[in-house]
Amino acid sequence: MGLRQLTFHIFRYNPEIPNVNPAIKDYILQEEMGMTLFIALNKIREEQDSSLKYDFVCRAGICGSCGMLINGKPTLACRTLTKDLPADISLIPLPVFKLLGDLSVDTGTWFRDISLRTESWVHTEKDFDPHSPEDRMSNDTALKIYEAERCIECGCCISGCATANIKPDFIGAAGVNRVARFMVDPRDERDEQEYFDVVGSEDGIFGCVGLMACADTCPIGIPLQGQLAYVRRKMAIAGWRR
Numbered sequence: 001m002g003l004r005q006l007t008f009h010i011f012r013y014n015p016e017i018p019n020v021n022p023a024i025k026d027y028i029l030q031e032e033m034g035m036t037l038f039i040a041l042n043k044i045r046e047e048q049d050s051s052l053k054y055d056f057v058c059r060a061g062i063c064g065s066c067g068m069l070i071n072g073k074p075t076l077a078c079r080t081l082t083k084d085l086p087a088d089i090s091l092i093p094l095p096v097f098k099l100l101g102d103l104s105v106d107t108g109t110w111f112r113d114i115s116l117r118t119e120s121w122v123h124t125e126k127d128f129d130p131h132s133p134e135d136r137m138s139n140d141t142a143l144k145i146y147e148a149e150r151c152i153e154c155g156c157c158i159s160g161c162a163t164a165n166i167k168p169d170f171i172g173a174a175g176v177n178r179v180a181r182f183m184v185d186p187r188d189e190r191d192e193q194e195y196f197d198v199v200g201s202e203d204g205i206f207g208c209v210g211l212m213a214c215a216d217t218c219p220i221g222i223p224l225q226g227q228l229a230y231v232r233r234k235m236a237i238a239g240w241r242r
């Protein structure tokens with residue numbers, strides 16, 4: 001396929017100017033070899049519209065700041081090549097998160113809230129001793145923790161989740177993944193009932209309808225299906241015992 005003329009249909013809205021309604025604005029751009037959406041948006045902003053808002057930091061799929069709906073699918077713009085898209089490209093901000101302007105949303109506040117709600121830290125009665133040797137754990141356990149920790153908090157799984165779109169307090173797959181990370185950690189002394197208090201509700205694991213849009217959209221390939229199943233099984237048993 002040769003280089004094409006691309007038409008971008010981009011959502012524009014500035015919440016600080018509420019008397020101007022949201023709108024889709026079109027921009028024409030000549031495609032270049034190896035063009036990513038990061039490059040394309042920068043060219044549009046530099047050459048056509050300096051008021052366009054969007055977020056990029058790492059440009060390498062690491063920081064999680066560039067999630068947006070690209071032709072309807074939540075994914076990372078910095079890792080998306082225009083050659084993999086049709087010539088008409090629609091860009092919409094991720095739903096669920098607070099809109100800051102155009103394609104820029106506030107995922108940070110949402111993830112901070114989830115960290116507090118799921119108590120995302122190792123709960124232990126042990127006093128901290130900086131001179132003690134590191135706690136040992138099996139390779140298998142360490143790998144499970146590492147796998148969950150790879151989440152870059154991009155918010156794509158949340159935006160693609162039907163439950164999260166209608167229930168603002170639902171913790172979503174990213175929140176459940178966070179809980180799973182601490183459940184497998186042998187240093188965390190919480191028992192199943194304490195976890196049940198955190199995640200055993202309709203805003204937690206029991207609000208998930210299990211259609212796996214989250215697993216289909218995660219750009220990092222976190223095994224969300226397995227994490228959801230693991231937490232659901234544990235919490236079903238904890239609920240039954242309760």
Ligand code: SF4
Nearest residue numbers: 161208209210212214
């Ligand atoms: S499987 Fe659960 S968390 Fe994932 S998208 Fe569906 S409802 Fe949301």
Ligand code: SF4
Nearest residue numbers: 151152154155157218
């Ligand atoms: S689980 Fe995947 S899609 Fe969800 S926030 Fe983390 S990296 Fe993004």
Ligand code: FES
Nearest residue numbers: 059063064066078
């Ligand atoms: S800019 Fe960091 S993930 Fe896209």
